[in-house]
Amino acid sequence: MCGLDGDRRTLERHLLAVECKLANAEERSETNGYVKSWMKELKSIAYEANDVLDDFRYEALRRQSKIGKSTTRKVLGYITRHSPLLFRFEMSRKLKNVLKKINKLVKEMNTFDLESSVRKERQHPWRQTHSKLDDTKEIFGRDEDKKVVVKLLLNQQDQRNVQVLPIFGMGGLGKTTLAKMVYNDQQIQEHFQLKMWHYVSDNFNVVALLKSIIELAGNKRCDMPDTIELLRKQLEEVIGQNRFMLMIDDVWNENERMWEDDLKPLLCSVGGPGSIIVVTTRSHKVASIMQTLRPLKRECLSEQDSWELFAHKAFSNGVEEQAELASIGRRIVNKCGGLPLALKTMGGLLSSKEKVQEWKAIEESNIGDNDGGKYEVMPILKLSYKHLSSEMKLCFAFCAVFYKDYEMEKDRLIQLWMANCFIQEEGTVDLVQKGEFIFDELVWRSFLQDCKMHDLMHDLAKDVTEECASIEGSSQQKALLKGVCHMKMSKAELQRSSGLCKGRTYLRTLLAHAKHLRYLDLSGSDIVRLPDSICMLYNLQTLRLIDCQNLQQLPKDMARLRKLIHLYLFGCDSLKSMSPNFGLLHNLHILTTFVVGTRDGLGIEQLKDLQCLSNSLELLNLSKIKSGENAKQPQSEEKSK
Structure with missing residues (x-):
């Protein structure tokens, strides 16, 4: 790339500098709106710059995949849209444009002194010594609460009408944890004939709730139309006269009419005597609207229980419980106000810090200060986030x-x-x-x-972050931010969103084709044949085709995807053969299925060069192996287990 290498190297150096500036400016941006605006613009340009470098990588991979083409086609390449001359011209323009933008922002930073003093980040070694804890081992001070709730629920056995018990309190108090303890209690297991758990959060939808309950009670999918009367009849049928307990977790909707007119008549008219609905919510108003039993307000942990929960985290990962650290720790615990999530998060943070001055610095942070007796968990969570790598x-x-x-x-x-x-x-x-x-x-x-x-x-x-978005409904599409780089949406939402991502050059995670794409998940689709255009996704690392039951054929040029690391083909029952020359995909670590073919480039010998394979591999059509010698070639015993 004569004439461009100097600019490309300059851009790479500038990107390293940008990364440093972003790290240094992050803390100041929380209190300074101008710094925040400048930092947001710098991030956007950093993505644009990275895409320019990605274009170089993509072009290199594209040309590598074309090696071996005829001389005539190489000559023709100079006058097509993939012409090296046109690419050089276009990339020269892009490079100069993005370098100009970066230089402008760096000059602005120096003029207005936007960069704070360099903040060195302590790197902690990656530990392999701890494993995931059983959640029950982290529950402190809630046994009495559980006993009270269990006794209350069991005492409703003679009530003919369904009773509703709300559990309410601020975020981080462990409402859901208490609900889970009750839900899994042995006496509760034996007392209720049906137990159902439904999480609602912001999506408190009558039809969705009814369908979920029907599915949970009947233990099968509900494919009925969204007609309330039909769902009511089905609800009565699947629950019958069984004594049930329904947990509705994290209710936010304060619409009294929705409960009184729509849901209460449906949910409270089914089931046998002693049936119960337990609701967890942060809202006292929700508790007041839905209650038939006196709401249970979650209280903060006692001082002793708070200390035990904190110490369980802070001193169980190699940090010794020294007298001075314990003294500082108790003052930090006091700042957490008895909030379990805050205590666990702070304990986890301090479990990686062994020096007294590090603990003192955390203690002196402006977190969890008591404002009129009210404690907030979010400042504590934000502090813990700052100390992540x-x-x-x-x-x-x-x-x-x-x-x-x-x-x-x-x-x-x-x-x-x-x-x-x-x-x-x-x-x-x-x-x-x-x-x-x-x-x-x-x-x-x-x-x-x-x-x-x-x-x-x-x-x-x-x-x-403003770079991630999950699209849960068409109403949110207009509110999408310009800087979104990672987006998740359902198949239906993707179909409704044609044109939604037009011009979003920085998009990295989405079910759509783009040359910068690294991850593509088409699992569960009705696709019969993958388009050949997928073979132009030279940067693709992961391709998931799980349960694509109608998929019959992979693209013929998949061997071009030299960056491919994971290929999932579970449940592709109609797949007839692999792509030719599969053995060229040397980076494959996960290949779940290989269909043996008889034509050149499709035999089992293609596996012999895939030395990075691990996990399990399903081999199909073994009857098509031509000879015993071919069967020996994969050398499966030499591959990773």
């Missing part, structure tokens, strides 16, 4: 792309982190292993709860 911040903030209470698959989440370059290689630790370290660390610090997020943590993730 830059990689962990990116990985956590990305989770805002999922809906509230979305159950994230660990492997899939790590693949998305990898696809977006949030994880950097470190020594001999590969990206997958590093991703697992980050996931476990986020769980340990209570930013994730196994494969879900507490709704307050979801609020925090949305608060710290």
